[in-house]
Amino acid sequence: MEVHDNQVWSVGKYKSTAVAELEPKMKIYSIIIMCFAIVFASGRGNLGSDVRDNCAWVQELLDHIESVQVGMPRAELEKFFTTEGGIYSRSQRTYVYRNCPLIKVDVEFAPSEQNQNSVDRITKISRPYIARPIAD
Secondary structure (H helix, E strand, O other): OOOOOEEEEEEOOOEEEEHHHHHHHHHHHOOOHHHHHHHHHHHHHHHHHHHHHHHHHEEEEEEHHHHHHOEEEEHHHHOOOOOOOOEEEEEEEEEEOOOEEEEEEEEEEEEOOOHHHHOOHHHHHHHHEEEOOOOO
16 A cells, blocks of 8 residues: 555544544534534424523513612622622722623722721612623
8 A cells, every 4th residue: 555645644544634634623513513403403392481581580680680779788789790800999890790791780889987898888880781791
């Protein structure tokens, strides 16, 4: 058997270099296509329940956000939200919902006399909005 420059050894067989380079990509593409097929097939029969589940999650989200009121300490807000990166000060900060960092609120605080962030009082909270996360 004759070996040419454009062939590589692979498990007892000769394959072209082009095929050998494509094999890992084809495996990845196959896995991605199978995942899409499984997701698509599993969602076709119960589309209504998925919509209900999504609406229930959004309702829970709104309940958490609406439970945060002006006058509450920062510690209460931080039960459902965590801080986001970017520019901020002690008196003003953007928070992201713990279960989905795409959902945000802007909050203003009155600093406490005890000089502890956790007891700063909320003076203003925005309506929730959707935005991409900011990374420092």
